[in-house]
Amino acid sequence: MHNGRFVFAQVMDYLPMYEFHRCVQQYNGNYRARFSCLDQYLSMAFAQLTYRESLRDIEACLRSMQNKWYHMGIRGNVSRSTLADANENRDWRIYADFCHVLIRIARDLYKNEDFSIELQYGICP
Numbered sequence: 217m218h219n220g221r222f223v224f225a226q227v228m229d230y231l232p233m234y235e236f237h238r239c240v241q242q243y244n245g246n247y248r249a250r251f252s253c254l255d256q257y258l259s260m261a262f263a264q265l266t267y268r269e270s271l272r273d274i275e276a277c278l279r280s281m282q283n284k285w286y287h288m289g290i291r292g293n294v295s296r297s298t299l300a301d302a303n304e305n306r307d308w309r310i311y312a313d314f315c316h317v318l319i320r321i322a323r324d325l326y327k328n329e330d331f332s333i334e335l336q337y338g339i340c341p
Contacts, residue, residue: 221287222287222288224262225287225289228261228288228289231318232321235314235317236253236257237254239310239314239317240254240310245306245307245310250292251292251293251294251298251299251302252291252292253310254289254291255290255291255292256299256302256303256306257311258288258289258290259274259278259290259299260274260299260303262274262277262278262288271299271300272296274294274296274299275294275296275299278290278294279294
């Protein structure tokens with residue numbers, strides 16, 4: 217029997233959600249949206265961490281775990297068309313700005329490591 221929190225939820229706890237919500241507010245990302253930016257981000261992060269290759273694959277995997285969505289932090293209904301619409305219509309700058317926040321955190325954490333130069337001169341300066 218499961219006695220703790222899901223690993224995915226524990227990993228997502230390390231993200232600075234205040235910064236994510238600030239990025240969403242800056243670009244008015246949740247305006248007239250049934251599928252929130254956070255649900256989209258969590259769905260796509262789950263897909264990335266579990267090596268999903270297509271929207272159909274993401275949907276099938278998440279549907280098999282539908283009773284666990286709440287515990288993973290996903291509040292909305294995830295379907296292939298909803299994800300496709302969100303990926304196509306939502307402002308990409310929300311996630312680009314959040315990426316910059318995460319890179320800044322990674323730079324601070326690994327500034328004394330050998331690969332810190334890669335972080336310094338990466339694709340997102």
